[in-house]
Amino acid sequence: MRRRTWLLSAAGTAGALVVGWSILPARSRLGSPDLMLPEAGDVALNGWIKIAADGSVVLAMARSEMGQGVYTALPMLAAEELDVPLGSVRIEQAGFDTIYGNVAMLQESLPFHPLELEAEPRPLKVRLGRWMVGKLARELGINATGGSSSVADMWDVLRVAAASARASLLGAASAQWKLPLAELSVKDGVVSHPSGKSATYGKLAKFAAATPPGEVKLKARKDWTLIGRPAPRRDVPAKVDGSARFGLDARPPGLLYAAIRLCPMLGGAPGPLDAKAALALPGVQQLVPLPAYAGSTAGFAVVGQTTWHARQGVQAVQVQWQQRAEGALDSKQIEAQIGAALRAEKGITFFSQGDIAAAEAKAARLVEASYSAPYLAHATMEPMNCTARVLDGKVDVWAPTQAPGPARAIAARVAGVPVDRVTLHVMLLGGGFGRRLDVDYVAQAVRVAMACGGRPVQLAWSREEDTTHDFYRPMNVAMLRAALDGQGQVQSLRIKSAGDAITPRWMQRAIPYLSGPFDLPDKTTDEGLFDQSYGFAHQHMAHVATRMGVPVGYWRSVGHSHNAFFIESFMDELAAQTRQDPVEFRRKLLQQTPRYLAVLDLAAAKAGWGGALAPGRARGVALHESFGSIVAQVVEVSLQDRAPRVHRVVCAVDCGTVINPNIVAQQIEGAVIFGLTAALYSRVDIQAGKVQQSNFPNYPMVKLAQAPLVETWIVPSERSPGGVGEIGVPPLAPAVANALFVLTGKRARTLPLTV
Known part of the structure; x- marks a missing residue:
């Protein structure tokens, strides 16, 4: 609320708030345990780390996997500091708290020269600029995967979160066994003492949740056993056997399918159209007009029982396209x-x-x-797609997106609901390359879903629409x-x-x-x-x-x-x-x-x-x-x-x-x-x-x-x-x-x- 007041207040008040805000310490990104999804038997120790009953680790994944390997690299950071095998770390989608925002991506937008960044010490303007933008980024919490920033942003955050969890687990063992903390050690998620006492993380988790971490120390570089070493990609087996779920693999019950047709002239719009022939085709259900959402070109979608029905229907619509008011682009x-x-x-x-x-x-x-x-053009292997359901004032979205925060926000705006009524499921991306930082396809899917009486609908672009209506x-x-x-x-x-x-x-x-x-x-x-x-x-x-x-x-x-x-x-x-x-x-x-x-x-x-x-x-x-x-x-x-x-x-x-x-x-x-x-x-x-x-x-x-x-x-x-x-x-x-x-x-x- 403090940020919103600053943005909306008169100039004098805003100035005072900016000064007060700027001298406050940077907001912590460790987060509260209640940010993690509640699952039976799991115990959250902060906003990033949970311990399951079997001793495995659950990591909140705040970045999208589009082939760049974050589903492997980020768990490696957590596994290193927790002293657990990489295979014992599983991931769940992070929520939408500001701790999951991408701070590094905004800091790197500052136009500093390499000679300034390489200087020791760095010039004051560099240190001050990065400090202020970092503080602002923590407040805004814009969650996006881009700018090659995922590991750079998570480098300190995840290691501190994991080290903090490890400290609480060790502290819990020390308090229960009444043994000095310095005499305890951890290997593969098991806390041990030379006397023979030992316990898995799973056995200690409930006590650790009530144990302050005390002093948190990151492992020395010389003690790393995972970081810097080759490890197999954790997302590859599922992609090989077909069990991986990309955007086009979303299958909520009662699913309908929609195909899109946008004005072939960029910035144009549909004029008079005749959908009689399209709606008479078997399996075709309805036509939904689509305004120019989030920078897209206007057009329409046709809903059908299958993707094939929808595509047959969308091509059968007779339409007179209108050029944009400013004239044709060349x-x-x-x-x-x-x-x-x-x-x-x-x-x-x-x-x-x-x-x-x-x-x-x-x-x-x-x-x-x-x-x-x-x-x-981006030419991602998986064309633009999104699945959405609008029912009882709630919106569910299944999207391969690089920008979960903006995707959730535009879904709420289109559906006319508060953002906390939107549940976003981030799917695997069949390529991003920056295209999926935009959210036009999410807005379109939600608009089509609003016309489908509560049934979910999957909107899928053709390759031709994807290539001719890119950003x-x-x-x-x-x-x-x-x-x-x-x-x-x-x-x-x-x-x-x-x-x-x-x-x-x-x-x-x-x-x-x-x-x-x-x-x-x-x-x-x-x-x-x-x-x-x-x-x-x-x-x-x-x-x-x-x-x-x-x-x-x-x-x-x-x-x-x-x-x-x-x-x-x-x-x-x-x-x-x-x-x-x-x-x-x-x-x-x-x-x-x-x-x-x-x-x-x-x-x-x-x-x-x-x-x-x-x-x-x-x-x-x-x-x-x-x-x-x-x-x-x-x-x-x-x-x-x-x-x-x-x-x-x-x-x-x-x-x-x-x-x-x-x-x-x-x-x-x-x-x-x-x-x-x-x-x-x-x-x-x-x-x-x-x-x-x-x-x-x-x-x-x-x-x-x-x-x-x-x-x-x-x-x-x-x-x-x-x-x-x-x-x-x-x-x-x-x-x-x-x-x-x-x-x-x-x-x-x-x-x-x-x-």
Whole structure:
């Protein structure tokens, strides 16, 4: 209530409350035991950990599993501190208290430069900024899985929660047995004393619930037995035998099915329609109009006894579609408009160092280049879907979502009920990549369920609807300029980019109570440019935020996905212009950032940089930091039938402390395939308001036979964990482009890459 008062009060009152709030200590994320779901025989010790009667551990899972391995990595943190086997930890969906919000994701949205983050001690503005945003994030409790932040956010929280539970269990044994706490030990969930006394966690749990934990100490790194070691993915067996439950596997009793049809022109709406033929088909029950929920395009759904009936019905509806009032969208026109804005506007300066104007004025030569990247779709393997039931003033939702909080909130708004009347079941995600941070499909399912008389309904999009009505990665263009002195050395670097800002649009759709009438600078627009690590004495990095009308959203690695292509391709251009080896050129500019230099050196060494290659092959290199982790990639490329073929990708990774090296390797491998698809094939074109790509035949993926050998080498580190799920995407496209230059002598400055 304190936060709501602050948001709604007059300015004077708000100011006093902000001052009072800001000096309070950060809200604890340990949580009360009553936040855990009550189950017979289970005893909750805090908001994250329960002990079952058989001594097994139940962990509140606050993040969505979409293939990135959180169902394995997060239980490893709890098992380590509780001294139990990983197999004895099971998970249950976390509730909706603020302790389950993602603090790290919001903290990482602050636009600090790596040199500031790497400094010891950190500058005051960094410490203060992270402190204030962390406090605000604790209050808001926005639960979302994104920004490669799951492990980074849970790193301290889960270890402290598990260590606190362990301390209470040991304290309970000490009090019951009247033995010194220091003489007790734990192994595999059994507390023991040299006298022979022992008890399982299950036997001690009730007493532990009434025992304060006392001093809580985390295990020393040298005592870890799980963290840092390979462990099998816990979600794989169920996915192999078919028992895993994704969104499309929800089957509440009495289930109906719905298919969707949205206006093919983005932002348009249905005009006059004739549903007589559709409703006359066997198994078709009704048509439900769908407004433009949460940033979606308007349309309608047809409900049937099966998915097949619903899809037959939705295609049989005769409708006259209406173009959006602002006129039809066209990607070629948009590219020209973004380019004009780039040339005409100064933009927001994200980073400036030295005197860029003076350096350019003194230059013996200027090197300039323009780069561009197209709109991209997410193309998750599981299309958008949601199952909902609205009955007796209550809403049940079964959704594969990355954003449980916003999903629950929009379900309540659509149904017109308080949010505490919504029960959300988070299902496994058949891919997310940022698409499932949006909640349009949840709103649509609830609206359809409201028309179904209390019966549950599963709304499933077709692949064509999914591809043509995405929240796309924004189109972006950039101009890069470097000043060279008389000796051919680079003295300055200026980069100005332009494209739509994602965060303000997403907040309007998913968290409207936080969005305001004005767009604030969005770090995602310039990330990977303003925070690049190269030691140019004079730098200026700016972005022109546009608003072109195409629905845009977070896409795996977000701004890094195209900004890495811009800067790392240009770095190779500068190496060529100054007649330097691309690796050596980068090495000279990384003397102030030894972590980056170590990653680059490892990748080059493992790839055999400078060594012999098979005839017709060339190497390319790229280095990029994103989400707190650094990746260098060296690729081997050839031309086959005048098309690029990537044979080998060597990846060096510094992602801080590694929880499970198997998961790191898996995520890097998946990111390479994802990034290679985007680099070689992917683009979204819009003509007369319609997206031209609709399915895999014209929005292709890298096939198994085209997949390269991927090697992952991890730099040992004792830093806190960085992100892993997205970091392998950004360097791939520039590394391939740089190899293609060696093969062809031509610079590719537009994605997807062609020769």
